[in-house]
Amino acid sequence: MNASTAVTVEGFVAESLVTHGRDPRHLLQHLIRVQQRFSCVPDAAVEALSAALDVTRTQVRAAIAFYAFLHERPRGAFEIRFSDNITDRMLGSRRLIRLLIERLELSGLPAWGRDLIRDDGRVSVGLASCTGMCDQGPALLVNGQAVTNLDAQRVDRIADLVQEGIPLERWPGEFFRVENNIRRHGLLLSNPANDGAALHRLIDEGADDALAEVERSGLRGRGGAGFTTAIKWRFCREAPGIDRYVVCNADEGEPGTFKDRVLLTDYADLVIEGMTVCAGVIGARRGFLYLRGEYRYLLPHLESVLQRRRAEGLLGTMILGRDGFDFDIEIHLGAGAYICGEESALIESLEGKRGVTRKRPPFPVTSGFDDQPTVVNNVETFLAAARVVQWGGYWLRGEGTDQSAGSKILSVSGDCAWPGIYEYPFGTPVHQVLSDCGAENTQAVQISGAAGATLSPADFDRIIAFEDLPTAGSFMIFDDSRDLLDMVRNFAAFFAHESCGFCTPCRVGGALLRNLVEKVAAGQGSEYDLSEMRHIGAVMRQASYCGLGHTAPNHVLNTLDKFPQIYRRRLEREAHTPSFDLDSALSEARALTGRDDIGAHIRAQIPEGSEVSA
């Protein structure tokens, strides 16, 4: 790097420090800005941030290495990442990746964590975990901006734009268009209007009343775990602390989920209102909205909503004129780490660190951000909470089941006529969703994402509810033309890539599982490998440190039970099959000795049908 660039980098960091502060907890946010500006985090930025924030150089580098969207060395000036969820693949993304690679005169194929970088530094092509555009995929990110609805023509055009060096601002606007695709409106989606009604009620009737309504509603967290919201708020309110924090988890990383994208697009006011009501109930003065990096295009919109609400007296100091009711929200970006959807990892990330799960207890309600009592709720939960406080707890109870009050917003994708957002009362059976979205000949549904459950037709009468099929909303459909092993391969690679690496079973088990799945897929597996997959899956499930590791083997264990044929038809033989080819392993020796007669080959010596020992 030449001296003039170094000055620019340092100047940029200095400016970022002035604008956004020298709190070490802002490290990640500074890094994201630097990455955005320079297509990498250069050494000069590492040095400058390390010096200014009192973190070691190594801590800065460790953070860069943890987050998939940060790098120390530049990729391409156009950094392209194809969303690599199974739904993207089902829509033909692999073919489009090959097309783009060919057009850009690159060679090979990208893998997770391994990008193809063109020698001239103009462009790089890599993969990203699900970017949340499954209803309008295949999708990609170019310099962090989402491009949807890819087809050969669009990819061809992208190749031209890259070759000609046209800056993103001058790319066709329709490339970046993201549709909401709301197909079914329910309790929450039928009315986006918001005029601060929940906040007015909070101020008129008091925090106890608001909490009582949330309690009455039976609202449970919509992020998947289903913890009762009122209890979480009460625990936090009653926990001893100097400060309290409200955190909105908008790190929607579960493959196949995209509802929060839509909620933050059209219902952002209600989400912010829910956060503000929560702040009023628990006594928080600061809040964070942790937005996944893939949704960075929503940042200007969300900032403008915050700004408008401040101007309207719905956020900031003296909310609605009430003395002492001060609350404001900062938006923090993620940078490509699925684990940060787990609430304690999210808090670590908010504090600028690698997103490694914390030990629990203590739970965030007593010791969260800055070790202070913190409520972390899902986007949809805050939205529902705002309405509950506005319209009362019985309003939510009007729909759903005894244990699951209200509605659930589903992100429907995969093999169906109308992918998109569907809101249903809890208690709706799976077959209803399938029929409404125009799914035919459905072989399987993956519910609640890669970490969720694989459903076979025998499960389609089961209901969406905490007591039967709890879900964060991902609903991926596979018709009978699909090979489900492709799904398993995709998820196994996803979990190996997204494990934070803290605990042994998830870090090592996840990689072992991925390798075994690939071994079986390559036709080199045996019955023994299938039982090994079960064994490793069971160890991960029972011994992992956090939910990621507990749920990571679900898809393998579920499909082994419900769809054993996807594995069995690939087994070359029942007993052991070596994972390498003995004969080809000898090719070098043959070349060296100049022999290629039958005696120099292993295969010739093996009678047909006998076992090979390795």
Added chain:
Amino acid sequence: MSKSFKLDGRAIPFETGQTIMDAALAAGVYIPHLCHNPEFAPHGSCRVCLVDIGGRQVSACTAAASEGMEVDSSSEAIQATRRAILQMLFVEGNHVCPACEKSGACQLQAVAYYAGMLAPHFTHFFPRRPVDASHSDVIIDFNRCILCELCVRASRDLDGKRVFAISGRGLESHLVIDSPSGLLGDSSFAVGDKAAHVCPTGAILPKGRGYETPIGERLYDREPISIVGDVRAHEEEVV
């Protein structure tokens, strides 16, 4: 009257705030562990101290003890899970016991014997990892690092130096050193640091000593780890 819980049927007294591990160690009962060291806050990453409480598996080093709980630490099911976790650690790195100076006084090896692990079982990853011999007094062999973060914690919390950190994620997670070159010799690390004396394996070793105690006469050659405990309690003899 003091409170107690049952560990494999044996009553273990405890004080409020103690973990299962704390109470067991205080009572002289061994629960295998690698990332735990009572001088540091519980970490919970290696998962070797997994125990079963009424069908739920928790790490003994992080789970609070509570009155009347029945903890299983020795059933075949728990030992089998521990073996699998240990085997994962063995195949993740490059642990060549016969060629390791720490053999016989290595906690990873000793815990593996304790858990009845006879072979690594899983397919080896055989990662390419360097050896850092740049420091005058200490050598780091990354092949043997099990990511317990004891050196990270010791350097940060006791030495006040922050020499080590974990970088990357997933199977790419690795120990890194805070120095301009990334080498230990360029860091502020010193042989007298606490961080030089907490490694449960042979990843961090003093230079200039080799086989002072013959193989066969070392700490865990004489008695199992369940009797003699962690290496740290015997530093004088084994280093």
